[in-house]
Amino acid sequence: xxxxxxxxxxxxxxxxxxxxxxxxxxxxxxxxxxxxxxxxxxxxxxxxxxxxxxxxxxxxxxxxxxxxxxxxxxxxxxxxxxxxxxxxxxxxxxxxxxxxxxxxxxxxxxxxxxxxxxxxxxxxxxxxxxxxxxxxxxxxxxxxxxxxxxxxxxxxxxxxxxxxxxxxxx
Numbered sequence: 001x002x003x004x005x006x007x008x009x010x011x012x013x014x015x016x017x018x019x020x021x022x023x024x025x026x027x028x029x030x031x032x033x034x035x036x037x038x039x040x041x042x043x044x045x046x047x048x049x050x051x052x053x054x055x056x057x058x059x060x061x062x063x064x065x066x067x068x069x070x071x072x073x074x075x076x077x078x079x080x081x082x083x084x085x086x087x088x089x090x091x092x093x094x095x096x097x098x099x100x101x102x103x104x105x106x107x108x109x110x111x112x113x114x115x116x117x118x119x120x121x122x123x124x125x126x127x128x129x130x131x132x133x134x135x136x137x138x139x140x141x142x143x144x145x146x147x148x149x150x151x152x153x154x155x156x157x158x159x160x161x162x163x164x165x166x167x168x169x170x
Contacts, residue, residue, distance in 0.1 A: 032105070032164050035155035039102050039116075042148045043095055049141045050091040057083055059135050067133075105156070110165040113156050120149045 028036075053060065061079045068074050097119075104112035127146045131139055155161065 028106070029160045029164050031155045031158040031161045035152050035161070036102065036106055038148055038152045038155065039098065039105070042145060042152065043098055043102075045141060045145055045148065046091060046094060046098075049138060049145070050087050052138060052141065053087045054084065056135055056138065063133070063135075108164045108166065113165055117153055117156065120153050123149055 057080060060083055061076060064079055065074050065076070101112045101116045101119075105116065124146055127142055127149075131142055134142060
């Protein structure tokens with residue numbers, strides 16, 4: 001086994017965290033650990049929001065019908081089916097994708113951090129655009145979710161997080 005570091009390796013400055021391998025911290029930095037905890041909290045909030053969406057379905061349907069253009073007819077059962085299907089599908093796909101990214105973030109995969117960032121930024125944009133079209137309780141949960149997402153992105157991209165995402169095989 002060679003003690004020669006791979007090509008392109010740059011040692012971290014003296015006094016940096018203890019490392020294992022070629023410069024990767026042996027323990028997850030506090031900022032990444034915080035981001036991981038916040039991702040779990042965000043996933044739990046998604047479950048709560050989805051359950052509340054299902055319990056508030058009549059209110060959501062009434063709002064959708066009120067906003068419909070004058071003279072259009074909306075099938076209440078079609079709106080109900082679409083809302084239920086969207087909530088369940090969105091929850092399952094969202095939780096599955098988030099769990100997958102979380103797993104790779106915990107392993108230090110930079111691509112997972114980047115994908116989470118892109119999806120999180122899109123979520124922030126569309127979340128802000130959709131804030132006014134919700135019942136008050138769901139709006140509060142949406143604001144909390146937006147704050148959680150912004151905090152997660154902040155912790156994932158803090159300078160102390162970067163060594164955790166050093167390029168390596170995951």
